[in-house]
Amino acid sequence: MALLMDLSMYSSAVSAVLLLVLIGVYLRVYRDTHAQFSIGLTVFASILFAQNVLAVYSFLTMASLIAEGFLPFLLTINLAEVLGIAVLLRTTTR
Numbered sequence: 371m372a373l374l375m376d377l378s379m380y381s382s383a384v385s386a387v388l389l390l391v392l393i394g395v396y397l398r399v400y401r402d403t404h405a406q407f408s409i410g411l412t413v414f415a416s417i418l419f420a421q422n423v424l425a426v427y428s429f430l431t432m433a434s435l436i437a438e439g440f441l442p443f444l445l446t447i448n449l450a451e452v453l454g455i456a457v458l459l460r461t462t463t464r
Contacts, residue, residue, distance in 0.1 A: 372433075374441035379429035381448035386422040388455045389415050395462055418455075 392415045400408035425448070429436075436444070 374445050375429060375433050378441065378445045378448050379426055381452050382422045382425040382429065385452050385455050386419055386426065388459055389419040389422065392459055392462060393419065
């Protein structure tokens with residue numbers, strides 16, 4: 371079950387990296403257009419980034435407190451988040 375914990379942690383880290391890219395894109399759009407919508411997207415992506423950093427920290431420091439029965443659900447949630455952020459990034463950069 372340690373594998374599921376590691377995969378959950380890595381998927382949260384991947385989400386954080388993708389969100390950093392999204393934040394950069396949104397800030398660039400704001401710089402070029404001064405569109406207020408871009409600021410809202412930046413704040414939203416920043417909050418999600420903070421959540422993923424906290425998740426990685428939690429997996430690193432509190433792994434022993436997470437019951438094994440929860441691990442498949444945590445992994446599924448994290449993988450769905452990575453997929454959603456990847457689709458958002460692809461849509462944003464097209």
